[in-house]
Amino acid sequence: MMELKHDCIRDLLLGLEENLKLNQTLSVSEIADLSSMTSYNHDDIVYTVNKLSEAGFIKSFSYMGGGLDVSEITYYGHQFLDNVRGNNIWSETKSHLSKVGGAASLSIISELASNIVKAKLGIS
Structure with a gap:
């Protein structure tokens, strides 16, 4: 079951804000290693990244082979x-x-x- 977890949303955005630098990206693996994200599994993080991207809260892009990176928090995300x-x-x-x-x-x-x-x- 894929559930959008509110705490995961907040923790992910806080983690991105603290760790994402201008003109840099963070992969899902790097996001999973952030201290704010250790209580979430890989699927929760990928699902949350995808949904926050759909909602216009972050900009993300995927690679062939399944890679997923986040490049920024949008104005709406902030x-x-x-x-x-x-x-x-x-x-x-x-x-x-x-x-x-x-x-x-x-x-x-x-x-x-x-x-x-x-x-x-x-x-x-």
Whole structure:
């Protein structure tokens, strides 16, 4: 079963932000070796990379023979990451998601986290 794991999305984006350099790529194997990704298996990482690429959160490309590299986080990826970056915000977001069984789209998760950030800043 292929499931898009919300923690994997956040951890992957945080790992890319910290380790990906301008004009550089990271392969799935290199991503799997990042400290933020050690709790995920290879299939989870490949699936998450593919889905984040489809969503326009990262740019990735595949090679013949099955290689997969990530070249950058897009503006939309950075927006999402900025909304879920803080551990307290992420915990509160996941707590709210648990009320619906944890199932929500990336856009809902981002909006929910954004609303939590706004509330903490006193912005309505």
